[in-house]
Amino acid sequence: MKALRVLFIASELNPLAKVGGLADVIGALPKALKKQGVDVRIMIPKYSMIDPKQYPMQRIARRIPVRLYNRTYLVNVFTTKLPGTSITVYLIDQKDFFADGGVYYSKTALVGTFKEIERFLFFGRAALESLPHLGWKPDILHCNDWHTAFIPVWLKTIYCCHHPFYASLRTLYTIHNLANQGIGDLKLLKVANVSTRALPSLERDARNNDIDLMVQGILTSDAINTVSPTYVKEILTPEYGERLDPVLKLRQRDLYGILNGIDTDVFNPSTDVHIRQRYSVKSFEQKQINKAALQQMCGFHVDPRVPVFGMVSRLTHQKGFDLLIKLRKELIKLPMQLVILGTGDATIEKALVALSKRSSRTMCIFLKFDAKLAQMIYAGSDFFLMPSRFEPCGLGQMIAMRYGTPPVVRSTGGLADTVRHLKTGVVFHDYAAKALLAALHTAIRIYHNPHVYTALAKAGMRQDLSWGSSAQVYMRLYRKLLASHS
Numbered sequence: 433m434k435a436l437r438v439l440f441i442a443s444e445l446n447p448l449a450k451v452g453g454l455a456d457v458i459g460a461l462p463k464a465l466k467k468q469g470v471d472v473r474i475m476i477p478k479y480s481m482i483d484p485k486q487y488p489m490q491r492i493a494r495r496i497p498v499r500l501y502n503r504t505y506l507v508n509v510f511t512t513k514l515p516g517t518s519i520t521v522y523l524i525d526q527k528d529f530f531a532d533g534g535v536y537y538s539k540t541a542l543v544g545t546f547k548e549i550e551r552f553l554f555f556g557r558a559a560l561e562s563l564p565h566l567g568w569k570p571d572i573l574h575c576n577d578w579h580t581a582f583i584p585v586w587l588k589t590i591y592c593c594h595h596p597f598y599a600s601l602r603t604l605y606t607i608h609n610l611a612n613q614g615i616g617d618l619k620l621l622k623v624a625n626v627s628t629r630a631l632p633s634l635e636r637d638a639r640n641n642d643i644d645l646m647v648q649g650i651l652t653s654d655a656i657n658t659v660s661p662t663y664v665k666e667i668l669t670p671e672y673g674e675r676l677d678p679v680l681k682l683r684q685r686d687l688y689g690i691l692n693g694i695d696t697d698v699f700n701p702s703t704d705v706h707i708r709q710r711y712s713v714k715s716f717e718q719k720q721i722n723k724a725a726l727q728q729m730c731g732f733h734v735d736p737r738v739p740v741f742g743m744v745s746r747l748t749h750q751k752g753f754d755l756l757i758k759l760r761k762e763l764i765k766l767p768m769q770l771v772i773l774g775t776g777d778a779t780i781e782k783a784l785v786a787l788s789k790r791s792s793r794t795m796c797i798f799l800k801f802d803a804k805l806a807q808m809i810y811a812g813s814d815f816f817l818m819p820s821r822f823e824p825c826g827l828g829q830m831i832a833m834r835y836g837t838p839p840v841v842r843s844t845g846g847l848a849d850t851v852r853h854l855k856t857g858v859v860f861h862d863y864a865a866k867a868l869l870a871a872l873h874t875a876i877r878i879y880h881n882p883h884v885y886t887a888l889a890k891a892g893m894r895q896d897l898s899w900g901s902s903a904q905v906y907m908r909l910y911r912k913l914l915a916s917h918s
């Protein structure tokens with residue numbers, strides 16, 4: 433069989449440009465596909481934060497004209513390799529859009545202001561224009577989240593009908609997070625050089641006087657998937673559908689739920705260079721050394737009898753911090769320590785800082801993203817806390833299990849699919865402070881029964897959390913897309 437050729441197009445890629453879980457997926461799933469024989473490549477913007485010394489680059493195409501609204505910009509394409517692999521990464525270079533720093537203009541604005549949306553519209557258009565200049569033609573364009581959601585719209589309007597090169601391309605659109613949609617006023621259509629009459633999806637979307645890129649991705653891609661089987665069911669309901677459940681229902685036949693994995697080479701307690709003491713299931717007791725180091729670093733009492741709860745998270749509405757903040761009085765009294773790493777919404781940051789100041793001997797917060805510190809928390813904590821309001825998949829709970837750190841999670845989305853109550857972690861149901869508190873009590877009780885606790889931790893470590901089987905599901909889906917249109 434001919435090798436499948438797949439181009440991932442995304443706004444983030446670990447380790448070159450990371451904000452959240454999207455970057456982890458784009459940095460790991462292609463590796464698993466490659467292992468199974470897929471000719472896979474990745475395309476992202478050439479943000480100025482990507483250091484060419486760290487990631488040596490080569491220019492492969494220059495001065496490609498790309499139209500946006502009434503201007504033509506010139507684009508260069510660079511390539512580099514995904515570190516440690518032979519996977520080609522294409523970088524779209526255009527100073528007007530990608531020269532000023534980070535991945536997104538604002539810290540957590542995955543949602544998108546007009547300027548941000550315009551910027552990613554440009555990226556999508558430039559991706560399409562650059563395809564004939566790569567010397568390699570993909571079969572599938574695998575688009576991710578709203579940033580790349582307009583690509584199938586252009587394919588169906590401007591490109592496919594006039595250029596034979598584009599006619600055979602198929603699109604898969606992955607929703608990593610339905611809450612972030614990329615919504616802007618109708619001027620965006622002018623920016624994108626399409627009119628509402630060009631497609632029924634645009635006409636429908638424009639009725640309320642705005643354009644929602646997520647809606648366009650859903651309605652115009654050949655297939656859509658999200659990142660866990662439970663989340664795919666949840667988003668078809670008004671409770672989790674973020675107002676798009678009716679739109680998603682229109683595409684229900686082409687909508688799939690494929691569970692994310694984690695990069696088990698990167699996340700491996702027996703080879704991790706960032707942690708104090710490496711360990712495996714067999715040497716599980718050595719994990720204690722990491723716990724003591726973490727307690728010390730946080731300024732906690734170094735005491736093996738007190739369970740440490742860790743959180744590594746974007747500090748957003750999604751992640752359930754309001755429950756934690758509601759429990760502030762109870763938390764102080766609980767015989768536990770809590771360490772949090774992450775950045776995000778200013779109000780959440782402020783509330784957590786206030787909390788940690790009041791109880792600095794048992795609560796510690798690091799307001800940053802730091803990959804090394806994250807590993808120390810995964811390895812040094814006794815439990816990993818994820819009380820999410822909703823969770824498309826969640827990677828933290830899987831990384832934690834790989835490190836023998838049982839997760840305490842709310843049963844939603846991918847958390848419901850990956851953590852089993854009292855088998856690999858502690859699961860609670862209601863999105864309520866009371867339910868979280870009860871789960872914390874359960875975890876503390878388990879911790880004081882070393883036999884039960886160790887069994888839970890080791891069961892988590894023994895699971896296959898790699899991308900292997902999900903990569904095969906993606907491959908079947910790619911093949912299905914190609915077969916159904918040829």
Ligand code: GLC
Pocket residue numbers: 452453454457608609659692823824825826827846
């Ligand atoms: C987003 C989601 C998270 C998911 C990740 C990768 O960050 O919030 O649940 O694991 O994307 O798909």
